[in-house]
Every structure is written in structure tokens, then in C-alpha cells.
Amino acid sequence: MDTTTGKVRSAPVIGGGIAGPVTAMALQRAGIEATIYEAYDGPAENVGGGMGLAPNGFQAFDAIGVGDAVRAVSTATSGLVLHSWNGKKLAEFGTLPGIDPTRFVMRAELFGALRQAAEERGVPTVYGKRIVRATEDADGVTAHFEDGTTATADVLIGADGVRSTVRRLIDPNAPEPQFAGTAGFGAMVTVADVSPTKGWMHMTFGKRCFFAWQVFDDGTGIWFVNLPVPQALSVGEQRERGAAYWIEHLRQLCSEDDTPAEQMLAATDPKTMLFAGSTENMSPDVTWSRGRMVLTGDAAHAPSSSSGQGASLAAESAVELARCLRDLPLPQALARYEELRRPRVEKIIKETARTNARKAAGPVARVIRDALLPIMFKLAKPESRLWQFRYPIDFDAPVA
Template sequence: MPTTPLQVLIVGNGVVGSILAMALQKTTPHKIIVVDAGPKDSVPIGAGVGMTPNGANALSFIDADYILTERGCMYHGIQMGRGDTDRLLLKEATAETYSKNWGHGTYGISRQVLVGSLRELAEKRGIEMRFNMRLTTVEEKDKVVTARFKDGTVLTADLLFGCDGIHSVVRSYVVGEVAKPRYAGASTVVGISKLSAEDEAAANLNRNLNFWMGKGVLFGTYPSDSEGSWSWQVTWDEDPKGGESDWAKDTSLAVLIKLASEKTASWKSRIPSIVIPKAYRAYPVGLYDRDPMNVWHRGRVVLCGDSAHPTTPFGGQGSQMAAESAVLLARLLGEHEEPSEEVFQKYAQLRGSRTNAVTINARNGLNSIIGIANWRFGFLLELVRDGFLYMFGPSFFRNGMRGLFAYNVATAPLN
């Protein structure tokens, strides 16, 4: 562990900001301040978060996995099928297998609960947090980083970590340009519904992660606590106002429920019609990612999480990759007395191949579910896809998505 404390500024206090702060507190003597553009009591955009074993292991590094076990809900398994024909393609129990093999199952949890719990834990551990601070510019001179904020506040630090998401201001400084994210060609409405035991039984949800496909539409739902809250999403290949439009902000809950319900109205499956109308929270989201890149730092300014490697949510690995990157970055800094170019290059090298693969696989997976209906001979490709899921899907999930879940960032080699 380094012996010289440094002043560290973390910009962005969503899922990854608090994880990075607590991981650095564990591995270094550094003084840490976490700032966020929003108010302290704001509700994070989004509905639920799925945490797979690799993500849960990252939380274990900072002794925060209890948030999942106490405030989330572990899935019994996974079900996938055709919603338009109500045909089940695969059903696989995973809870016991995952827990035995990798130490954790897969959990659903409300994003609001996850972010709030991480912030609460970080504050209890003495990490300073400030809110309503929107970053405008970053400068560095003589190993001192200066951050300027919209309210006129100026903060200096020895290290600055950008955890400020896909539209990261810090990323613009590191990369040297302001580039729009890549629109993924799909949009989604996400929500959380309160279901009774009778609702769950009627929909045959079985405390599983459920995915149901139709022509250019995907519906997914999973439990986000043990008291009847279910997160859900409806994703489709047509944005009503175009991929670059922000069609989310002023849309009411009733309108979003209607929009989401219309996408699955012709389906034979009853699940969407049971889950969606019971929503008490919903958000519309355009899906974006960015092309993988090799440069994750500039001097003493470093990217982490979605600011470095944003991905679409297909595959459920966005939060996992962010948590892993935070822990690995903290471990590397804890192994060296001084931060350096070599340390940050190693960080990008160690994380890059894994996060790049997740980003590309999420793109391809989204296209195979959402975009395939519009391809030439799409109906034949759907048959091939459905046949593959039926024959090989159980093994794919049983083995942790090609070994993706087996990775433990707390013990992964640093060379």
C-alpha cells in the first residue's frame, strides 16, 4: 500500500463512483471526495439492475455484497421463449449452480436501492460526498488536476477519476474530442411493477429471469426484491422520434405503460399484460454504446465504468464491468507507491480485452434478438436462433455465459 496520501477526486456518484471510492479506501491511504451533478435525493434513471456472480464478487471486495442478499432478490433460474407464440425455448435452474461454483447467484435489485445503499455505506465509512456539482472543465499542470464546476466551485486533486457515464465530460478531456455515443438502433421502456403472489403465479414467473421474444421486440422481467417488486423492460427496433431524440423526459407513467403494452399487445403470452400495467415507475431510454478504445487516461485523469467502456444492456454486464474496473483500478494503485503512466496503461490493458468483448457481444446479441426480423430471410434466421437457444441455451447459461461469471476481480492477477 502507498505510504503517501494523495487527494483523489471522483466525478460521478452512480453505481461505480461509490464502489471506486470504497475500493480505494481499502487499498490506499488517499483522501477521497466524490462529486455528482444531481441532488443527493434524486432517483437514478432506470428501473432495475441485474448483478451476476462476477459483479457480486466485485461488491464482496468492499464488503458490500450484503446489499444484494438483503435488499435484492436472487433468481431461481432463467426462462426464455417466444412471446408471440407463447412457446418456451429454455428453462434452467441456476441459483445452486452459480452459488456453488462462483460464490454468488444472480440478483435483481432496484437501481435506486443499489445506488442509495452504496452511497449510504460510503458515507458511513467517512468518504466525503458532494452533490449538485456539474463538471464543466478539467485541466492538469505539474501533476495537479483542476476541476471547474458550473456553480463556480474549483477543486484541485492529485488524481481525478471520471465515473460520469456515457456522456462523460472527463472522457472528452481524455480523448480530446466531444463525440456522440453510437445509437444502437433500439429503444426501451424500463419499469418496476408491484405484483401480488397471484400475479406471479398467473404469469408463471417462478422468481426467474424471464426473456420473451417477438418480431423485433424483446420483453424481460426479473424480481428486484423479495416483496413483489419486478423490474421489466420492453425493447424494440424503432424509436418513435428517432435515435438521437431525447423522447424520455416529459413522458408520463400512463403514456409509457401504454407504449410498452402496445409493443406486445398481439402476443399470446400473458406475461407482459400482467406485469406492465402494474408499474409504479417507468422510464424510456434510447440505447447507446461507444466503440471500444485503447486510451483510458491522460496524465493523472483516468476513466472508469461507462465513461471508459459503455455497453448496451443486452447481456446484463454494464454494472458488472463498471464494478470490476473500479476494483481492479484500486488494486493496481494499492500495489504501487506512486500512480504512473505504466500503472494506468496496465489498467487499460487488463480491462480492455474483457470490456471490449462485452460491448461487441452485447451489440451482436441485441441485433440477433431485435434487428433480425428486418433482415432478408429474417424468419429463417429466427428459426435458427430459436433452435440454438433450445438446444444449447441451457448449457450456455449453466456454464456462466462462456465463463464470464467465473471471473473474480478480487483475486484476478495484476500482471
């Protein structure tokens, strides 16, 4: 640490998923030496399904110069179309005026692009480093790893996801992620008998599950399902049943809905089935920092996948944390970071909870939902959603 200013000069970033590389690159740009420590023995290739990257996420990516790399592996979408189980259109959300389109990306492709960008910038990643504890003194913080090695720096950053170990090191009584009522499944497919959707993602509130799909002009497509389940379902539990079981089970559940689920599920190769586990929200009661340790990304604030904002919010927070650490002494930097970020992410998480409730609606609630949603969306002004998608970051501007 710079003893004259009290500002941070080095930071280990715990977690090599999405938030980790973005945080490390943002720190590097801020003049802070950063190393990524990943618990697994190698990169998590071909893990996870598809996701939306909102315009505000790209504003964060652009702030550290990786926006074009992410655009290269993602596809612009025209908007979303919501349907009821019988095919009735409930609402349509196109790209808002003055806002870039949301883009679709497979998690593996996004991870690969960010990992490559970090490598090209000389940001080191050390694999097989599972943090077990941390110790602090007046001069710094030391991460202790399961293999007996350590890493000492000015501040330790937990970017280790929704089941963060660093979160428990900051607060041993930290809340666990909250089950949001559904489990996720998906796959990339090639379908000859389903028309291209011209850039639109279609989503159906089905009788027994939520089904979404998009078909590209080359005949490839993506589908995903949010299946209401009575209790949390892990990825391991999904895989234990087997992809063939779930494909047939989901076909039966979607059989009464007016969607191309039958064709797209039939075209799914079980080997390519993607399991997402349960949808989860992070409680707003999380303690974001203590002493020389701080959280970012899903470790601090994890909206469920229904938000379409998980990766984008993580990128925003990573960039803002780096700016605060660059410009302010450590205690003030962490306090200012939380002031900048907590109100925004908690508002989005609250909005997402409403969406999750709609997906898991029972028979009576489904009828009420399908009757009220068209009215609600018709009355809502498009500009009322701009706050989510417009979050410009001037990286070079000083943090007050």
C-alpha cells in the same frame, strides 16, 4: 503524491452514480484519499429501472466489503427463460455450476446501499459540482467546477457515466455512445392474475418488441420492454409523451405475443413508470486515460442493458483501478489498469451487440432468429459462458 515512489495519494472521483461510490470506497481501502463530486444538487433517488447483478460483480463488491449490503437489497434469480412470440421456449439458462446466482435489484436500491456504505466509511460526497475543465502540472491535476470552485489531487477519475464530461476532457474528439436500436421502459407492479415465476426471469422476443417479466411469490413483479425505434429516444422524450400513452402503446404492440404483458401493463400505475431512454453501447475507440486523468465504469466502457453486466463491469474496473494506483507509479498504474480491463469489457460489449440485433429484428430476421436460436443454445456448452461470470479479485494481492 508520494515523491519517493510516485504513487497516488489523493483522487477526486467525478460522478456519484453507481461507479462513483464503488471507486471511492476501493480507493479508500487502497489508502488513497477520495472525494466524490456529483453534478446534481442531491442524491439521485428513485431514478432508473431494474438491473441484473452478475456473480462477477459480487466478487468485486466483496473485494471491498460491500457485497452483503448489496445482497440485502437484491433478489437471487434462478435463471433466464427465452421465448418466441408464440410462447415456444427457445432456451433456458440456469445458474452455472460453482457460480453464485445472478441477482435482481432496482437501480435506486443499489444506489442507496452503495451511498450509505460510502457514508458509513467516511467517504465525502459533494453535490452541485459539475466539472467543466481540468488543468495539470508536474504536481497534480485540478478539476474546475461550474460554480467556480476547484479540487486538486494526484489523479482525477471520471466515473460520470455514458455521457461523461471527463471523457471529453481526456479526448475532445471522443466518440459518443452508439445507439443500439431500442428504447427501454419498465415498472414494478402488483399482479393477482399472473403466476409467480419461481425466481426465473422470462424474456420474449415478441413480434414488435422484446418483453421480459418476473413475478415474485408475494404477487409483486417487474416488467421491462425493449422497443425497436428508428432513432435514439431520450428519457425526456419518453416522458414528454407521458406514461399513459406508452402503457397503451406497449399493450397494443405486445397484444399478439403469448406473454402476460396485457395483465402487467394494465396493472401499471403511470406514476411508477420507469423510462430508460435508448439502449447504447460505448465505442471501443474511447481513450481511457491521458496524463493524470482516467475513466472507469460506463464512462470508459458501457455495454447496453442487454448485457446484464453494466454495473458488474463498473465494479470490477473500479476495484482494479484502485489496486493499480495503490501498487504502481501513476503512468504504469494507468497503463496496467487498461491492460487488465479493456480486452474483457470489449469482448462483452461485442457479445451484447449480437443480443441487441436479435431484439430489433424485422419480420424475416425474426423467423430466422427463432429457428436458429434453439440450435445455437443447444450446441453451446454451458462452461463456455463461465469466463463472463468468474472474475475473482484478491484485493490485497500486489499488482505486477
